[in-house]
Amino acid sequence: MSPKIGLVICSQRNPRVGPQIADFVHETITQAFPTTDLSLIDLAVWNLPLCNEPGIPSQIKSPDQYTHSHTQAWSREIAAHDAFIFVTPQYNWGYPASVKNALDYLYHEWTGKPALIVSYGGHGGGKAAAQLRQVLQGLRMTPVERMVLLAFPDRDVLMKGAEGGDLGLTGEGTFWAREKEDITAAFGELQRVINNV
Amino acid sequence: MSPKIGLVICSQRNPRVGPQIADFVHETITQAFPTTDLSLIDLAVWNLPLCNEPGIPSQIKSPDQYTHSHTQAWSREIAAHDAFIFVTPQYNWGYPASVKNALDYLYHEWTGKPALIVSYGGHGGGKAAAQLRQVLQGLRMTPVERMVLLAFPDRDVLMKGAEGGDLGLTGEGTFWAREKEDITAAFGELQRVINNV
Numbered sequence: 001m002s003p004k005i006g007l008v009i010c011s012q013r014n015p016r017v018g019p020q021i022a023d024f025v026h027e028t029i030t031q032a033f034p035t036t037d038l039s040l041i042d043l044a045v046w047n048l049p050l051c052n053e054p055g056i057p058s059q060i061k062s063p064d065q066y067t068h069s070h071t072q073a074w075s076r077e078i079a080a081h082d083a084f085i086f087v088t089p090q091y092n093w094g095y096p097a098s099v100k101n102a103l104d105y106l107y108h109e110w111t112g113k114p115a116l117i118v119s120y121g122g123h124g125g126g127k128a129a130a131q132l133r134q135v136l137q138g139l140r141m142t143p144v145e146r147m148v149l150l151a152f153p154d155r156d157v158l159m160k161g162a163e164g165g166d167l168g169l170t171g172e173g174t175f176w177a178r179e180k181e182d183i184t185a186a187f188g189e190l191q192r193v194i195n196n197v
Numbered sequence: 198m199s200p201k202i203g204l205v206i207c208s209q210r211n212p213r214v215g216p217q218i219a220d221f222v223h224e225t226i227t228q229a230f231p232t233t234d235l236s237l238i239d240l241a242v243w244n245l246p247l248c249n250e251p252g253i254p255s256q257i258k259s260p261d262q263y264t265h266s267h268t269q270a271w272s273r274e275i276a277a278h279d280a281f282i283f284v285t286p287q288y289n290w291g292y293p294a295s296v297k298n299a300l301d302y303l304y305h306e307w308t309g310k311p312a313l314i315v316s317y318g319g320h321g322g323g324k325a326a327a328q329l330r331q332v333l334q335g336l337r338m339t340p341v342e343r344m345v346l347l348a349f350p351d352r353d354v355l356m357k358g359a360e361g362g363d364l365g366l367t368g369e370g371t372f373w374a375r376e377k378e379d380i381t382a383a384f385g386e387l388q389r390v391i392n393n394v
Contacts, residue, residue, distance in 0.1 A: 012247055050209055050247065050295055056359050091301045093335025094292075094328060098247055101294035127335070131291060131328045138290025138324070162253050 002037040003082035003194050009042045010088035010099035015164025016044070021120055021150065022087045024169040024176070025183055032184045033191075038085075041077065043098050048074060050101055057107035071105055078109040083194050084141075085116045085187075088132060090125030095132045103135060111140040114193040116186055117147045122158050124149030142197060144189045148182045199234040200279035200391050206239045207285035207296035212361025213241070218317055218347065219284045221366040221373070222380055229381045230388075235282075238274065240295045245271060247298055254304035268302055275306040280391050281338075282313045282384075285329060287322030292329045300332060308337040311390040313383055314344045319355050321346025339394060341386045345379045 007026055011018030022040060029036055053071050060066065063075040088095055103110065115136050119125030129147045136143040152158040153175045161167055168174060204223055208215035219237060226233055250268050257263065260272040285292055300307065312333050316322030326344045333340040349355040350372045358364055365371060 013251075014249065015251060047247075050244075050298065052211065054210075054212060056356075091297075092332050094297060094332040097294040097298035097301060100288075100291060100297060101247065104288045104294060127331060131331070134324060134328070135289050135291040159253075 002035055004080065005036065005038050005190075006041045006078070006081040006084045007038055008084055008086045008099070008102075009040065009044065010086055010096055010102075012044045012047070012096070012098040014044070015162075016089075017120075017161035017164055017167065018044075018087060018089065020167055020169055021118075024174070025085065025087055025118055027170065028180045028183045029187050033187065036187075039081075041081075041084075043102055046070075046074060046077075046102070048102055048105060050097075051105050053105065057105065061108060074102070075106055075109055078106055081113070083114040083116075083190060085118060085190070086132060087118045087120075088125065088128055090119055090121035090128035093127040095128045095135070099132065100135065103139060107139065110136075112142065112197065114142045114144065114190055114197055116144050116190040118150065118183065118186075119147065120150040120152070120161075122152055122155075124151035142193055144186065144193050146186045146189050148179065148186050150176060150179055199232055201277065202233065202235050202280045202282060202387075203238045203275070203278040204235055204282045205284065205296070205299075206237065206241065207283055207293055207299075209241045209244070209293070209295040210286075211241070212359075213286075214317075214358035214361055214364065215241075215284060215286065217364055217366055218315075221371070222282065222284055222315055224367065225377045225380045226384050230384065233384075236278075238278075238281075240299055243267075243271060243274075243299065245299055245302060247294075248302050250302065254302065258305060271299070272303055272306050275303055278310070280311040280313075280387060282315060282387070283329060283333075284315045284317075285322065285325055287316055287318035287325035290324040292325045292332070296329065297332065300336060304336065307333075309339065309394065311339045311341065311387055311394055313341050313387040315347065315380065315383075316344065317347040317349070317358075319349055319352075321348035339390055341383065341390050343383045343386050345376065345383050347373060347376055
């Protein structure tokens with residue numbers, strides 16, 4: 001059976017460009033690897049409150065030890081996946097609060113699982129990606145070394161993205177044609193890590 | 198007039214040890230610098246939702262351009278302070294979502310202002326402090342170079358802190374006696390930065 005991979009949309013802003021970019025990543029991967037079992041995990045749909053669990057996640061071994069039903073559901077969702085791709089914007093040189101909040105809710109559900117980071121921003125979001133990679137290591141995940149940085153080609157596109165406008169990423173002729181190769185290569189690396197875990 | 202300095206309690210967990218540690222920092226500073234104008238900003242009291250402003254903070258120049266009243270109030274609070282001390286825990290090698298969320302709500306209210314980071318954790322929270330310092334630079338703040346790391350002396354104290362128990366930090370004889378000197382020295386550096394801005 002194919003490993004079940006969760007494609008996490010880390011942005012929760014409204015408007016936002018995160019779903020468009022996640023779809024672009026999804027389409028790129030399934031074109032190159034048609035049998036991949038890739039499912040979207042949209043943090044805006046989960047809309048978890050700022051963590052309100054009284055317990056310490058690393059001390060909790062079973063979902064029924066969580067106090068809140070939203071935490072139990074989130075625990076089951078993450079436990080059901082074998083690996084993750086985080087599609088994250090960069091805000092002020094760091095990761096968004098939304099993805100850190102979602103990560104910090106749990107612990108054992110994440111540990112040992114491979115992960116790939118795809119970041120986007122004016123310069124590709126490399127600072128957010130590096131910080132997020134460190135957090136995944138703190139959670140004892142196995143992030144692949146290679147990361148994908150999607151840089152907006154100019155300020156107009158950056159602002160259009162920030163306003164949730166259509167960036168024309170589907171189909172041929174996107175400005176990220178070369179980045180499609182990066183995504184494919186990085187996903188190949190994720191698959192190798194998955195096979196070695 | 199003394200500069201108005203906000204002492205930000207970055208943790209929002211419940212239970213939490215953040216207020217005890219902020220009180221320890223507050224007491225240490227006011228003992229050494231009695232005329233300091235230091236006021237608590239408790240993120241748990243503010244309890245901002247995950248950022249739900251439609252606008253891009255860096256494009257907003259006036260508080261009345263924010264959509265939500267909680268953002269307008271938060272903008273006025275931050276605009277009213279000249280400098281900040283962030284008292285932050287480390288979660289999974291990074292900063293808590295709560296402080297990143299509070300920072301990302303605004304932009305011009307933060308820029309140019311000096312800041313000091315005091316972190317705490319099993320090993321002092323240095324990874325979270327370094328990540329947070331990068332975010333403050335992303336916001337064009339002026340973080341002082343020196344940071345204060347408060348390490349819990351052993352696992353029992355760490356767990357007691359995580360459960361919000363009394364760490365006995367007030368008065369004499371605390372296990373962080375040497376760290377009081379660190380806080381005083383770092384605050385002196387913050388004052389020098391404030392005087393040079």
